[in-house]
Amino acid sequence: MFVHSIKDFTFLFIIFIGLTAGILAINYQSEKTFVEKVMQEQAHEAVEQYFDSVNTLMISGAMEQREVLREKSLKRKNILEAKIMRTKAVKDLFGEGFKHESAENEMEEKALKGFSYEAISEKNGERSLTVMTPFKASSH
Numbered sequence: 001m002f003v004h005s006i007k008d009f010t011f012l013f014i015i016f017i018g019l020t021a022g023i024l025a026i027n028y029q030s031e032k033t034f035v036e037k038v039m040q041e042q043a044h045e046a047v048e049q050y051f052d053s054v055n056t057l058m059i060s061g062a063m064e065q066r067e068v069l070r071e072k073s074l075k076r077k078n079i080l081e082a083k084i085m086r087t088k089a090v091k092d093l094f095g096e097g098f099k100h101e102s103a104e105n106e107m108e109e110k111a112l113k114g115f116s117y118e119a120i121s122e123k124n125g126e127r128s129l130t131v132m133t134p135f136k137a138s139s140h
Helices: 004-059 063-076 086-096 105-113
Strands: 116-121 125-131
Touching: 004 063, 004 105, 105 116, 105 125
Parallel strands: none
Antiparallel strands: 116 125
16 A cells, blocks of 8 residues: 555655646746737837937937947947948948948948848847837938
8 A cells, every 4th residue: 555655655746846847838838929029019119219319310410429328329238239320322422421331231222222120139148129210311
């Protein structure tokens, strides 16, 4: 009788450990997905705010102050890069601008052609989200 109790207990213990591990794995994945979604929403909001601020500088004729805005954005804890890239047409009208206002890689070239880009990457154990949102220039 005692031997059956140990076998039964061992079997139940293994089932308990398996269920617990499964629940923890599902919970971890669910939390990770939730955090990534919140991070993406916050990044898109930051992009919109940054562009709105640059747009305000354009309308008010204060574009020479755009670097102050960029530096202020970069001081935010979770912002690693902030830039508005110039297309060829903008460069032809207003000049080259700052070095960071030109595309530096293939994804930035695609963004200049109107393609949105979003990716989570990992470097040195740190995860980061890259968001590129093209905005088409227009006049009113």
